[in-house]
Amino acid sequence: MMTRRTAILGSLLSALGAGGLYWHLTRAPSAASVKSRLTATSVPKPEQPMTVFHLGHSLVNRDMPAMLAQLAPTGHQYDSQLGWGTTLQAHWGDAPINGFEAENAHPRFRPALEAVRSGDYDAIVLTEMVEIRASIRYYDSPVYLARWAEEALRARPDVRLYLYETWHQLDDPEGWLERLDLDHDRYWLSRVLGPALKRLPEVTQIFLIPAGQVLAAFVRAVEARGGVGNVRDRTDLFSRAEDGTLDVIHLNDVGNYLVALVHRAVLYQQPTLGLPHALARADGTPATAPDPEVARLMQETTDSVVDTLRLSGFAA
Numbered sequence: 001m002m003t004r005r006t007a008i009l010g011s012l013l014s015a016l017g018a019g020g021l022y023w024h025l026t027r028a029p030s031a032a033s034v035k036s037r038l039t040a041t042s043v044p045k046p047e048q049p050m051t052v053f054h055l056g057h058s059l060v061n062r063d064m065p066a067m068l069a070q071l072a073p074t075g076h077q078y079d080s081q082l083g084w085g086t087t088l089q090a091h092w093g094d095a096p097i098n099g100f101e102a103e104n105a106h107p108r109f110r111p112a113l114e115a116v117r118s119g120d121y122d123a124i125v126l127t128e129m130v131e132i133r134a135s136i137r138y139y140d141s142p143v144y145l146a147r148w149a150e151e152a153l154r155a156r157p158d159v160r161l162y163l164y165e166t167w168h169q170l171d172d173p174e175g176w177l178e179r180l181d182l183d184h185d186r187y188w189l190s191r192v193l194g195p196a197l198k199r200l201p202e203v204t205q206i207f208l209i210p211a212g213q214v215l216a217a218f219v220r221a222v223e224a225r226g227g228v229g230n231v232r233d234r235t236d237l238f239s240r241a242e243d244g245t246l247d248v249i250h251l252n253d254v255g256n257y258l259v260a261l262v263h264r265a266v267l268y269q270q271p272t273l274g275l276p277h278a279l280a281r282a283d284g285t286p287a288t289a290p291d292p293e294v295a296r297l298m299q300e301t302t303d304s305v306v307d308t309l310r311l312s313g314f315a316a
Contacts, residue, residue, distance in 0.1 A: 029194030031185035035311060037197060041205055042315045043160055045269040046122070049075030052267065053115045055148070056127025057086045058250055059166045062106055066282035067260035071275050072268060079121075080104075081112040087129040088144035095139075106282065116148065119156035123267055124148070125209060127164040130249070132187045142195035149196065149206055160313070161206045162266065163193055167215055170238065170248040180216040188212075207313040210305060211262045218258060218301045222294075229291030230254070253287040254294070261302045266312040272299040 049072060054060050060082055069076045081091060084099030091097065091112050116124060126148055129135045136142070145163065152159045165188045170176050193206060200206075219234045227233065237255035239247040251259065257279065261272045277295035281287045290298060306312055 028190045029198060031189040031194070034189040034194040034197065038205065038207060038311045038313070041203075041313070043205075043207075043313045044315050046267070049073045049077070050122040050267060051077040051120060052079075052123045052125060053110070053112075053121040054078060054080040054082075054125050054127070055088075055091055055112050055116075056080070056125070056164065057083050057129065058103070059130070060125075060127050060164070061250075061256065062108070062282035063253065063287065064251075064256045064260050064263070065108070067257055067279050067287065068263045068267075070279045071260055071264045071272070079108050079110040079115055081109060081115070085129050087135055087139040088126060088141060088148060089139045092144055092147060094144075108282075113151070116152045117155045119159075121152075121156070121159060123160040123162060124152050125162045125164050125263070126206075127166065128192060130166055130168050132166075132168070132183060132192070136187060136191045141192045142199070145192060145196035145206065146199040149200055149204060153204065160267075161204075162209050162312075163188070163206050164209045164263075165212045167212045168249070170234065170246070176234065177216055177219065180212050184210070184213055205313060207266070208309070208311040209263055209266045210309055210311065211259045213309065214258065214262045214302050214305045215255075217305050218298055221297060221301060228297055229294040231290065231294050253281065254290045257287070257290055257295070258298045258302070261298055262306065265302050265306045269312075269314050271303045273303055275299060 054065050060080065065078045065080060069078060082103035083090065083097040084103065086097050087095065089095050093113070115121065126145060128141050128145070129139065149161050152161060165184065168176070168179050168183070172179050188208070193208065196206060197204065215237070222228050222231050223233050231237065231254060235246055237251055237258065239250045239252045241247065257277065261275070264275070265272050273296070277292065278289045279287050
């Protein structure tokens with residue numbers, strides 16, 4: 001039986017004979033060239049609440065966009081299409097979407113192609129499956145990222161496009177922080193975003209929501225201090241089963257709050273320091289809140305990382 005955890009790891013055996021030639025047959029742009037392109041242009045700071053479409057999987061989930069809406073200016077609206085470990089390829093319709101009915105049984109669901117073709121959204125946030133290496137090698141990540149961008153721009157030329165940089169499993173043998181450090185350039189920029197941008201007109205930009213980079217910076221800050229408030233170490237950002245077993249990929253409420261901050265900082269081009277930290281989940285129940293000192297450190301870290309990277313389309 002397919003579960004959310006097995007789906008998010010990717011079904012590599014079924015993919016060995018299909019797709020993935022892009023990984024082998026193209027020369028990836030350098031991360032430096034991608035950064036140069038992203039910093040060459042900007043988009044104006046939004047003057048009104050935005051309407052956003054989230055395309056992805058359980059690292060988007062239902063609660064993170066709901067938290068973003070509570071952090072955003074009044075009037076912010078959103079919809080989504082989700083799955084279990086779903087690729088951009090599968091969302092396009094070229095592969096099955098595992099967990100489709102379960103993940104989209106909520107009032108914010110809208111079919112992805114219908115949504116993107118509607119022109120109703122100010123911004124579209126695109127999320128690729130992790131393991132990101134598998135997505136690139138077997139599921140043509142840059143090809144489908146470019147396809148989604150083309151479709152969105154055809155419907156609405158002024159739409160803002162974003163790639164949500166996520167993370168991998170805590171127990172990755174290469175090291176969790178080590179992977180976050182290395183993957184930013186070698187995969188997210190050089191193997192996903194760069195090749196996608198090469199397929200698009202030079203004026204097209206897909207900016208970055210660097211959640212993985214903010215997670216890494218926050219965890220380093222917390223662990224260097226021996227813990228802060230109700231976050232002792234990285235594991236306190238991740239979910240646990242009823243028996244206490246750690247979920248090594250999915251965030252809990254406190255982790256989702258941090259990722260919502262990153263989306264808020266990027267989409268609205270505004271500092272997050274001082275935003276509320278006691279929020280509700282998508283179903284209206286109170287979320288477990290970070291302690292005030294944790295929330296402040298999260299906000300400071302978010303603002304610093306997003307501002308330093310300069311990959312999110314901020315106006316000068």
